[in-house]
Amino acid sequence: MNNDMKKKLKxxxxxxxxxxxxxxxxxxxxxxxxxxxxxxxxxxxxTFGTNLDSGxxxxxxxxxxxxxxxxxxxxxxxxxxxxxxxxxIIRDYEVVEKKIVKIPEVIKGIVKCFNxxxxxxxxxxxxxxxxxxxxxxxxKCKYCEKITSQDQIKMY
Amino acid sequence: xxxxLISITDYSKDEYLKIxxxxxxxxxxxxxxxxxxxxxxxxxxxxxxxxxxSFETAISRLGGRIVGFADPGSSSATKGETLxxxxxxxxxxxxxxxxxxxxxxxARYAAEISPVPVINAGDGANQHPTxxxxxxxxxxxxxxxxxxxxxxxxxxxKFGRTVHSLLMAMSEFGSPIFNFIAxxxxxxxKVYKLFLKEKGIRFFEHTEFTxxxxxxxxxxxxxxxxxxxxxxxxxxxxxNIYILNNAMLKNTKPNVKILHPLPRVNEIHTDVDSNxxxxxxxxxxxxxxxxxxxxxxxxxxx
Numbered sequence: 001m002n003n004d005m006k007k008k009l010k011x012x013x014x015x016x017x018x019x020x021x022x023x024x025x026x027x028x029x030x031x032x033x034x035x036x037x038x039x040x041x042x043x044x045x046x047t048f049g050t051n052l053d054s055g056x057x058x059x060x061x062x063x064x065x066x067x068x069x070x071x072x073x074x075x076x077x078x079x080x081x082x083x084x085x086x087x088x089i090i091r092d093y094e095v096v097e098k099k100i101v102k103i104p105e106v107i108k109g110i111v112k113c114f115n116x117x118x119x120x121x122x123x124x125x126x127x128x129x130x131x132x133x134x135x136x137x138x139x140k141c142k143y144c145e146k147i148t149s150q151d152q153i154k155m156y
Numbered sequence: 157x158x159x160x161l162i163s164i165t166d167y168s169k170d171e172y173l174k175i176x177x178x179x180x181x182x183x184x185x186x187x188x189x190x191x192x193x194x195x196x197x198x199x200x201x202x203x204x205x206x207x208x209x210s211f212e213t214a215i216s217r218l219g220g221r222i223v224g225f226a227d228p229g230s231s232s233a234t235k236g237e238t239l240x241x242x243x244x245x246x247x248x249x250x251x252x253x254x255x256x257x258x259x260x261x262x263a264r265y266a267a268e269i270s271p272v273p274v275i276n277a278g279d280g281a282n283q284h285p286t287x288x289x290x291x292x293x294x295x296x297x298x299x300x301x302x303x304x305x306x307x308x309x310x311x312x313x314k315f316g317r318t319v320h321s322l323l324m325a326m327s328e329f330g331s332p333i334f335n336f337i338a339x340x341x342x343x344x345x346k347v348y349k350l351f352l353k354e355k356g357i358r359f360f361e362h363t364e365f366t367x368x369x370x371x372x373x374x375x376x377x378x379x380x381x382x383x384x385x386x387x388x389x390x391x392x393x394x395x396n397i398y399i400l401n402n403a404m405l406k407n408t409k410p411n412v413k414i415l416h417p418l419p420r421v422n423e424i425h426t427d428v429d430s431n432x433x434x435x436x437x438x439x440x441x442x443x444x445x446x447x448x449x450x451x452x453x454x455x456x457x458x
Contacts, residue, residue, distance in 0.1 A: 143261025
């Protein structure tokens with residue numbers, strides 16, 4: 001048995017012909033990633049696995065979306081909850097490109113403002129934050145100007 | 157592009173200076189019919205008699221007409237109308253919106269919805285930029301300059317939005333020194349101290365309210381506001397800590413002035429009122445001229 005065969009045997013989620021594989025998602029955030037990327041609303045074939053063994057993360061999740069290629073802006077949205085996510089772009093069963101996610105400068109509509117007195121927690125407003133620190137992950141709300149820090153981040 | 161004033165940092169240093177110059181002009185000549193034929197909406201979703209009267213006086217002296225409400229009880233908000241819908245409707249009627257709202261960020265949101273300019277008259281504990289500009293005008297008038305001031309801020313430096321905005325604005329002028337006097341629970345938030353550090357501006361923190369004020373050019377007193385505390389016991393613990401009385405002013409500099417955004421409760425003893433270093437009542441009057449200046453600038457009338 002050659003190495004390629006062994007690798008295929010080890011795969012717990014079947015390979016795709018064309019599309020994107022998102023790997024190294026923290027297992028507990030899998031469904032949030034699905035929601036943020038709108039994967040629950042598209043018709044493409046999607047397979048995913050979760051609670052898989054991962055050296056880095058303990059347990060990880062993986063998503064494979066057929067015939068879907070994400071724009072950087074789109075994929076960077078998941079950086080907050082899956083900072084180590086890696087994307088493999090697949091064409092005809094081959095990895096043709098690898099991408100990592102980057103925390104964007106501005107985060108729109110994903111994170112809730114931690115401030116209970118912020119207008120965004122009282123009316124239907126899409127939140128908007130400027131990222132003031134990427135290392136410690138601090139987000140400044142465009143509206144109430146308060147800073148939501150990493151341990152306070154909650155998603156919609 | 158319309159010129160909203162939501163946050164003190166919406167203005168550049170040049171704009172601060174323009175407002176100072178215009179305020180002096182309006183002080184000289186308060187009644188100018190610049191707003192003749194214009195309608196200004198004054199929307200107070202939270203009562204604030206002082207700020208509202210100051211704004212409405214400024215609008216009246218400029219010859220404008222006022223529509224609006226003075227407290228949320230008489231507004232459509234009690235019927236459950238969203239801020240979004242109220243602003244949509246009012247911005248069809250008026251040429252300018254002045255608004256106060258208990259929720260933070262409400263003014264920024266209103267400015268996004270409204271095609272006419274919005275002036276923030278206070279949004280919760282967040283911003284109250286017209287107060288800051290009138291504080292600056294008071295400093296300029298009494299000290300002859302805004303540069304290199306030694307400013308003591310006393311009381312509630314944690315929730316006191318006026319001290320935060322004043323700190324940001326005054327940091328633009330020369331090399332000021334800030335002294336913060338506050339109890340542990342109410343100290344200046346880290347984010348503002350970081351801001352000063354990044355700008356290389358000196359500041360000192362104290363918990364004792366003593367003769368260190370002899371260095372001050374400006375003593376900015378604040379009220380410990382009950383409504384900013386979620387726990388009433390915390391409020392009771394700190395409400396009576398920092399009180400300024402006349403005897404404490406004995407060794408202060410001759411040019412020092414005491415400012416306070418008002419209303420005061422007990423943090424300045426009434427025996428200070430007759431001291432010529434007390435400036436808080438004149439400071440309030442300066443608010444009318446400063447707001448005339450802000451409105452004229454916002455509406456491109458000057």
